[in-house]
Amino acid sequence: MIDDFPGFVRVAERRSRLIRSGSAAAFALLVSGSLYFAATLVSRAHAVSIPPGAIVAGAVFPLLASGAVMIVAFRRRIEPAALLLRLDLALGLPARLSSLAELEGGGSPAIRRRIEAAAAPRLEGWKDGLPIPKWTIFGLAIGFSFVVAGLLFSIRPVPVGTPGVIAPITLPSPSPPVSRAGDETSEPPAPPLPAEAAAEAATTGPEAGYTLSDILSELRIPIGPSGAERPASEADLTDLLARIKERLAAEGGLLTDAERAELIAAMATVPPPLTEGINGILTEESPEALGNSIDQLLEEVGSAAVSLTSGGTEGATSPSRSEGEEEGGVGSVGMPEREETGGIPSASPATNEEGRNVPGNGGEGEEEEAPSPPLAEGGTEELLPTPVPGRIGEEGRLDLLLTAGVPIEYGTGSEGGGSISVSFERIDSILSERALSPSAVEAVRKYFETITGGGS
Amino acid sequence: MITDTEIDDAYATFERLREAIETVMVGHERVIRAVLISLLCRGNVLLEGVPGLGKTLLVRTLAAALGLRFSRIQFTPDLMPADIVGTDIITEEDGHRRFRFAPGPIFANIVLADEVNRATPKTQSALLEAMEERTVTVGSNTYELEEPYIVLATQNPIEMEGTYPLPEAQVDRFLLKANVPFPDLDELIEITTRNTDGEGIVLPGSVASAADVLTARKVVRAIPLAAGLRDYIARLVLATHPESEYAPGRVREYVEYGASPRAAIAMVMGAKAHAFLSGEPNVRPEDIEAVFHPALLHRIILNFRGEAEGVRIPDLLADVWEGVPIV
Numbered sequence: 001m002i003d004d005f006p007g008f009v010r011v012a013e014r015r016s017r018l019i020r021s022g023s024a025a026a027f028a029l030l031v032s033g034s035l036y037f038a039a040t041l042v043s044r045a046h047a048v049s050i051p052p053g054a055i056v057a058g059a060v061f062p063l064l065a066s067g068a069v070m071i072v073a074f075r076r077r078i079e080p081a082a083l084l085l086r087l088d089l090a091l092g093l094p095a096r097l098s099s100l101a102e103l104e105g106g107g108s109p110a111i112r113r114r115i116e117a118a119a120a121p122r123l124e125g126w127k128d129g130l131p132i133p134k135w136t137i138f139g140l141a142i143g144f145s146f147v148v149a150g151l152l153f154s155i156r157p158v159p160v161g162t163p164g165v166i167a168p169i170t171l172p173s174p175s176p177p178v179s180r181a182g183d184e185t186s187e188p189p190a191p192p193l194p195a196e197a198a199a200e201a202a203t204t205g206p207e208a209g210y211t212l213s214d215i216l217s218e219l220r221i222p223i224g225p226s227g228a229e230r231p232a233s234e235a236d237l238t239d240l241l242a243r244i245k246e247r248l249a250a251e252g253g254l255l256t257d258a259e260r261a262e263l264i265a266a267m268a269t270v271p272p273p274l275t276e277g278i279n280g281i282l283t284e285e286s287p288e289a290l291g292n293s294i295d296q297l298l299e300e301v302g303s304a305a306v307s308l309t310s311g312g313t314e315g316a317t318s319p320s321r322s323e324g325e326e327e328g329g330v331g332s333v334g335m336p337e338r339e340e341t342g343g344i345p346s347a348s349p350a351t352n353e354e355g356r357n358v359p360g361n362g363g364e365g366e367e368e369e370a371p372s373p374p375l376a377e378g379g380t381e382e383l384l385p386t387p388v389p390g391r392i393g394e395e396g397r398l399d400l401l402l403t404a405g406v407p408i409e410y411g412t413g414s415e416g417g418g419s420i421s422v423s424f425e426r427i428d429s430i431l432s433e434r435a436l437s438p439s440a441v442e443a444v445r446k447y448f449e450t451i452t453g454g455g456s
Numbered sequence: 457m458i459t460d461t462e463i464d465d466a467y468a469t470f471e472r473l474r475e476a477i478e479t480v481m482v483g484h485e486r487v488i489r490a491v492l493i494s495l496l497c498r499g500n501v502l503l504e505g506v507p508g509l510g511k512t513l514l515v516r517t518l519a520a521a522l523g524l525r526f527s528r529i530q531f532t533p534d535l536m537p538a539d540i541v542g543t544d545i546i547t548e549e550d551g552h553r554r555f556r557f558a559p560g561p562i563f564a565n566i567v568l569a570d571e572v573n574r575a576t577p578k579t580q581s582a583l584l585e586a587m588e589e590r591t592v593t594v595g596s597n598t599y600e601l602e603e604p605y606i607v608l609a610t611q612n613p614i615e616m617e618g619t620y621p622l623p624e625a626q627v628d629r630f631l632l633k634a635n636v637p638f639p640d641l642d643e644l645i646e647i648t649t650r651n652t653d654g655e656g657i658v659l660p661g662s663v664a665s666a667a668d669v670l671t672a673r674k675v676v677r678a679i680p681l682a683a684g685l686r687d688y689i690a691r692l693v694l695a696t697h698p699e700s701e702y703a704p705g706r707v708r709e710y711v712e713y714g715a716s717p718r719a720a721i722a723m724v725m726g727a728k729a730h731a732f733l734s735g736e737p738n739v740r741p742e743d744i745e746a747v748f749h750p751a752l753l754h755r756i757i758l759n760f761r762g763e764a765e766g767v768r769i770p771d772l773l774a775d776v777w778e779g780v781p782i783v
Contacts, residue, residue, distance in 0.1 A: 084682070085684030085782065086783050088682075094736070095685055096738060098685070099682045101682065102683060103680050108457060108458040111458065115737045115738050
């Protein structure tokens with residue numbers, strides 16, 4: 001090696017540049033990997049859904065960045081004089097190699113021979129003088145671990161019950177038809193429906209199994225064998241309206257704050273057509289108009305109950321498929337067809353009117369197929385099955401089970417199914433738009449807290 | 457081109473020289489080494505120490521061991537420049553009177569300027585040309601001094617009354633400054649033994665010649681200094697300047713002027729000579745360390761605050777040494 005001193009210097013310089021570039025790459029990977037990991041943590045803490053492409057790009061970026069830094073660091077030249085002196089110090093050679101470099105341009109051969117002879121015994125393991133720093137290996141390992149951990153965090157769904165996290169509702173893409181046997185409320189609980197099973201299967205892991213039934217359970221809405229067993233919401237509304245009507249007849253005047261709160265709470269448990277009526281009652285400002293609105297709503301409650309009962313029975317006995325479902329391969333029996341909307345379902349119940357099947361309204365949705373709104377017999381509506389265009393890939397239409405009155409937000413989960421997140425912010429904005437009284441807003445907030453278990 | 461034989465002979469010569477000096481001198485290894493380094497580097501040495509420590513004996517021993525001419529000049533306040541360099545005198549030869557130059561004591565190979573700070577600056581400056589140019593100019597005539605030539609000046613650091621501190625320009629011309637320490641117990645016993653037993657101090661015979669010294673100087677100049685170490689020396693010298701980016705805090709605070717470029721030259725040459733005296737074929741970091749203090753001690757000037765607070769220059773140099781990394 002010492003016979004070809006320039007060659008030795010080149011080899012040492014190359015090794016030094018490699019070590020330097022490795023250290024730079026480790027640093028870059030450590031920094032960018034930790035940033036990526038932090039970003040995934042933050043997005044997870046705030047339940048921000050990240051598109052798969054962004055996840056991959058985020059994971060690849062630290063690797064690319066460290067690679068780029070490595071190349072740049074490798075291309076930068078190292079001053080041989082400083083390198084050789086560093087090597088001398090590391091090998092315990094008293095400036096032999098760096099002095100030899102001085103003699104390259106000319107010098108006494110006799111002195112050169114003496115220096116070479118003094119340096120030779122230590123040159124066997126000269127690479128020990130340029131060791132790979134431990135922190136480089138450590139930094140690379142930690143940085144890579146950050147990337148992998150960030151990737152795993154991004155892929156895994158947000159766990160249920162995480163503070164400040166809104167649990168997503170995982171929706172099965174190929175949702176089988178949901179039976180609307182409203183007259184089967186008295187039947188004992190049966191094994192989960194295929195829809196529920198599919199929904200559970202659509203989740204990515206056992207701990208991530210936050211299915212539709214879980215959500216509905218959270219919302220305290222029982223699910224029957226048919227998938228939507230009816231609570232007595234319409235009956236409650238009828239009772240409430242009767243009480244209000246009775247009080248108005250006795251005392252006159254307008255709605256009290258308590259009545260308003262009860263009506264608002266009822267809005268969340270009745271089908272959208274009835275919520276409109278309730279909304280009308282809440283906005284009436286004269287006693288006469290208020291009385292008329294209550295009477296009208298009572299009639300609507302009665303007719304809706306009849307319609308839902310017949311529709312549910314029909315759906316249970318002779319399930320039919322809509323044209324769109326057959327084309328798209330997505331089954332939806334007994335669900336109202338939303339025709340030619342082509343858009344994303346609105347987050348608020350008010351904008352879902354087009355897709356709703358309100359009895360007697362003669363809307364377009366009734367022309368192809370007019371299954372009645374899914375009301376349980378003697379119960380009020382909790383679920384509003386709504387086929388919507390798929391938003392993930394080309395999976396066709398999806399069947400969403402919407403709970404009337406609960407605003408929804410569509411997430412962008414990375415799994416096969418979409419997700420719906422319920423947030424108080426959304427509710428709050430809707431309340432603001434409607435300019436409700438503070439007491440009404442407070443009632444809604446309490447309601448929201450009730451259905452979300454006190455979370456945000 | 458230096459041959460192996462020349463190198464070996466030079467190493468051997470100076471090894472013999474060192475041993476010869478040590479037969480007379482007790483201790484003072486650093487001082488002896490500083491004198492030899494100056495001899496090898498064509499430099500001059502400023503020796504600082506109280507009287508009676510053997511400074512004159514060292515110079516005489518060196519001259520005897522080298523077989524060179526030695527002269528001693530005792531500097532006093534009434535010493536005139538002509539007393540040092542010599543003067544033209546009128547002589548009569550063959551019935552004709554003419555001026556003839558009578559060389560002063562400065563015309564020797566080894567000159568001991570004893571208590572150099574007792575003479576007036578005018579007389580002190582008479583040494584300047586000889587120290588730097590190795591020539592002496594009297595009237596319109598310039599005379600070459602014989603090589604090897606070295607001036608060893610001594611200073612008494614205690615008796616400062618009636619002295620004339622050396623001007624900075626003159627101090628800078630000394631390659632190294634060596635403090636002559638007081639001997640320790642064992643050395644003192646050995647000194648008394650050598651001086652009082654038998655025939656007393658006997659100067660050694662010549663173990664080398666002027667030619668040997670000149671050959672050794674060639675070898676010293678051929679010893680390589682790594683570029684990284686040259687850079688290190690430059691940074692060390694710059695670090696003595698208060699405005700330098702390398703200067704440690706206390707240098708910025710207490711130093712008025714740092715070391716001159718002559719200091720860097722002195723360190724490079726001194727390190728080479730030190731490596732030679734150590735039998736090494738190249739300059740090592742320890743060679744630089746060995747000459748760091750002797751080369752810089754007399755080249756740093758404290759500011760008023762440093763003087764007032766009694767700051768010691770060796771302490772500042774220690775800061776510089778600690779604060780400047782090799783690479």
